[in-house]
Amino acid sequence: MSFVTGAAMRSLEEAAFARGVSAEALMDLAGEGIAERLIEQFSRPGSAIGYVGKGNNGGDALVALRHLREAGWRIAIRAAFPEEEWGELPRRKLRDLAIAPEIDVPRHKGSGPFLLLDGLLGIGAKGALRGPVAAMAEEMATLRQNHGAVVAAMDLPSGLDADTGSGEAVIADLTLPVGVAKMGIASPNGVLRCGRVVLVPLKDLPLPDDSFLKFFCPEAFPGLLEPRAHGFHKGDAGRAGILAGSPGMTGAAVICTSAALHAGAGLVTLHVEGDFPPHLLSAMPPEVMVRPSPDPVKEAFEARHDALVIGPGTGHASQHYHASLLEFLASDERPIILDADALNQIAKAGRLDLLKSNHVITPHPGEFARLAPELAGESAVTACGAFVQKHGCTLLLKGARTLVAKSGQAIRFNPTGHAGMASGGQGDALSGVIGTLLAQGAESTDAASLGAWLCGRAGERSLANGPIATASDTIRHLGGAIDDWRQRRR
Ligand SMILES: NC(=O)C1=CN([C@@H]2O[C@H](COP(=O)(O)OP(=O)(O)OC[C@H]3O[C@@H](n4cnc5c(N)ncnc54)[C@H](O)[C@@H]3O)[C@@H](O)[C@H]2O)[C@@H](O)CC1
Ligand SMILES: [K+]
Known part of the structure; x- marks a missing residue:
């Protein structure tokens, strides 16, 4: 599913109108879809206040309020303008309510979420927020800052330019794009202001599939992660070989192997150097086969693994380990994910020529800057596009929103995950999950984007227990995330 500009969105709407779909029908679908998604996000009803401008974006909020009220929420409206100045459709939606x-700033009464x-404003926003709209945006910001309110943006955070993503827009916790995600959401400023992005597909809107940037969600990528057949056996579930952990960074090996197991790998083998502290080996999940060796890299490459995961916490491994890694990488054609210290070694040795189409690399922005210093200052989308034009591998660039790119394919935007997941270990978990998917035969960009989606969703599931999700929390919720993907829950 493509990202679109504001103008492309208007054309899609026009095409729907030409087929006899009414603007009101689209708004009703949008508002209902938004309410459904919001109800899914909260474990119980609370208070919802709709902040409405004059345009159709306010209409979406009013329809959503009606459905929230039916689901037991207390509702109220704050309007930036007198009703006489509103458009025809939002006025009708107000009458329905x-x-x-x-008149006054509402307070959060009772219990439940606020x-x-x-x-x-939605795609009709032009320029900086002004007048009563700016005052209402300020009021929402204060309630969010001081009173624990959660801001859910209809279509776009108000004031965000749908195309460029520029603008001192509302900062939302959740953005619900109507029908199709707008380009501005993926911009650096958009990523900072949208929070979590939960798409609301509209069945009456044809979905374009032609942009250089795609929104990664279950509807748009059917067929990934199908349920297992009854006769499935561990050989079908993939053999993942993992080179992770070194003295002082043994936890990375525990996290990476656990994540690989919880993502469904049939067999997980950890290859470590012989001086790996034995008491830490005992912290390893019992299902993992641990192979200490004087030459773990050689052993890993020579074993019958379907895919290899290389790099989490290997920074303190020996010189020989790093040197032989570069040597084996040059000739092995298996799917391999290269993370963290493996990427640092490649950057340090200046061996980016080793990166091939069977490799998935998963740098965070710091590691990416070491791999591609010439792209410093570019936006993440531009940098990803430029990098994969030069290198044949699949690139997963971590960030507040993760992107996945490969030469000749559209860049994929992963909407899942949240700032509470910003902690060491999450990357080790991600590489374990991607390693499992590769070992099961997934195509490299599918494995990378699905891995990012699943880990992000697992972290979101953990929000039920508080705002911080550790890598262990992510791993614990991977099974639920797999269910969510299969059941197309957003
Ligand atoms: N057109 C349709 O059929 C549908 C539209 N939908 C919703 O409608 C939205 C677009 O609605 P509209 O085209 O009515 O536009 P908006 O509701 O986005 O806003 C337009 C109004 O905002 C004012 N405005 C623009 N920039 C401003 C600024 N910087 N400060 C203060 N005021 C500003 C304009 O004067 C105009 O009155 C979409 O984003 C989506 O949420 C959905 O309901 C689906 C159907
Ligand atoms: K909005």
Whole structure:
């Protein structure tokens, strides 16, 4: 599913109108879809306040409020303008609700979540927020900052340019793009202001599939992660060989192997140097086969693994380990994921020529800067595109929103995950999951983007227990994330 510009979105709507779909029907679908998604995000109803401007974006918020009220939420409206100045459609939606906008700043009464629906501006936003719209945006920001309110943006955070993503827009916790994600959401400023992005597909809107940037979600990529046949055996589930951990960084090996197991690998083997502390080996999941050796890299490459994961926590391994890694990489054609210290070694040795189409690399921005210093200052989307034009591997660039790129394919934007996951170990878990998917035969960009989606979703599932998700939390919730993908839960 492509990202679109504001103008392309208007054309899609026009095409739907030409087929006889009414603007009101689209708005009703949008508002209902938004409410459904919001209800899924919270374990119980609370208070929801719709902040509405004059345009159709406010109409989306009003329809969503009606559905939230039916689901047991207390609702209220704050309007930036008197009703006489509103467009025809939002006025109709206000009449359906049969309540009047509040005069004063509302307070959160009762229990449950305190939700603000940002329906001030959508793709009709032009320039900086001004007048009463700016004042309402300020009010939402204060309630978010000081009163624990959660801001959910209808279509876009108000004031965000749909195409460029520029603008001192509302900062949302959750953005619900209507029909198709708008380009601005993937911009650096968009990523900072949108929070989690939960797409609301509209069945009456044809979905374009032609852009250089795609939104990675279950509807758009059917067929990945199919349920297992009854006769499935561990050989079908993939043999993952893992080169991870070194003295002082043994936890990376525990996390990476656990994640590989919980993602469904049939057999997981960890290859480590012989001086790996034995008491730490005992911290390893019992299902993992641990192979200490004077030459673990050689052993890993010579074993019958379907895929290799290389690099989490290997920074303190021996010189020989690093040197033989570069040597074996040059000739092995198996799917291999290269993370963390493996990437640092490649950058240090200036051996980017080793990166081939069977490799998935998963740098964070610091590691990426070491691999491609010439791309410093470029946006993540531009940098990914430029990098894969030069190198044949699949690139997964971590960040507030992870991107996956490979030459000749559209760049994929992963919408899952949240800032509470910003901690050491999450990358080790991600590489274990991707390693499993590669070992099971997934194509490299599918393995990388699905790995990112699953880990992000697992972290989101952990939000039920608080705002921080450690790598162990992510691993614990991987099974639920797999269910979510299969059941197309967003
Ligand atoms: N067109 C349709 O059929 C549908 C539209 N939908 C929703 O409608 C939105 C677009 O609606 P509209 O085209 O009515 O536009 P908006 O609701 O985005 O806003 C337009 C209004 O905002 C004012 N405005 C623009 N920039 C401003 C700024 N910087 N500061 C203060 N005021 C500003 C304009 O004067 C205009 O009155 C979409 O983003 C989506 O949420 C959905 O309901 C689906 C169907
Ligand atoms: K909005």
